[in-house]
Amino acid sequence: MLSLYIGNKNYSSWSMRAGVLLDAFAVPYTEHALAFDDFSADGAFKQNIGKVSAAGKVPVLVDGDITVWDSLAIAEYVAESFPDKALWPRDKAARAHARAISAEMHSGFNALRNACPMNIDADLAAIGQTLWQENAALRADVAYLESVWGKLLADGREYLFGEFCIADAFYAPVVTRLKSYALPVNELTLAYMARIQAHPAVDKWVQAALQEQTFVAVDEPYRQHR
Ligand SMILES: N[C@@H](CCC(=O)N[C@@H](CS)C(=O)NCC(=O)O)C(=O)O
Known part of the structure; x- marks a missing residue:
């Protein structure tokens, strides 16, 4: 086990x-x-x-x-x-693409990760609006994110490579960030966000996160309590 x-x-x-x-x-x-x-x-x-x-x-x-x-x-x-x-796509080209965007998530999107730390139960829409106005690097990260997702999702597929794969799991916390900070995103992104949030494995994690009561100050740049 x-x-x-x-x-x-x-x-x-x-x-x-x-x-x-x-x-x-x-x-x-x-x-x-x-x-x-x-x-x-x-x-x-x-x-x-x-x-x-x-x-x-x-x-x-x-x-x-x-x-x-x-x-x-x-x-x-x-x-x-x-x-x-099939945690990675079976097709070699799709697998290379999925690996590239997962590695890119892992090592990049620094402005998004730094300005918008994950905080599933928080409503940080007002903070998100300010960050959006003031932080050009954040806007650039989200624009690039939407171009990466948009090219993949344009044909109407459910997840980034059709079936849920490692790439979707890697971007699931990004979905929670876009939601918590209510960052302005396009319709295609919103629809993908909804599908990710509805995925049973993501929903299970989110529901458990909402049950937690602990406030961790080092992870809370924008709140004083939960
Ligand atoms: N690149 C690592 C990052 C791991 C990481 O930074 N984890 C955080 C929690 S989300 C942590 O353990 N932080 C403790 C610390 O920074 O001392 C990975 O992909 O697993």
Whole structure:
């Protein structure tokens, strides 16, 4: 049985990618939730995750004596472990494309990630409006995001590569950000956002996030309480 170490579902976008992926493909696993704190070296989070991974971050996947940290490495490991499940598209060109946009999410979109940290239960529409007016890099990230999604979704497909795949799991936290901050996006994006939010694995994560009561100050640049 796989073990997945994650952070708070409301805040941990990297954990969400791994958790949604495993659930979307019905991969059995045991979840180990480690509560976020101020991430100080002697705090409970770092002490506990440090027993599992020297990197000291979530998500971490443990499969027997194999430990995989980093969401993209986890996605690749799970795809390789369950070749029948088509976590990546079967078609070589589509798979290359899906890998490219997943890696791009993993290493890019810095303005969007920095200005709009994931906060599933928050209504940050007013903050989003201000950020949108003041932050040209954020507007550029969203414009580029919509061009990436738009080229794929223009033919009416349900998910980025037809069937739900790793790329959709990687962009699921982006969908929650666009929603929490109510960033202005086009109809095609809104429709894809709705489909992602309705996906059972995403909905399961979101519902659990909404149940959490913890307020983590380091993840809350815009609120004083929940
Ligand atoms: N690139 C890593 C990022 C992991 C990451 O930054 N995780 C955050 C939680 S979403 C974390 O553990 N932060 C603790 C810290 O920064 O000390 C991945 O894809 O897994």
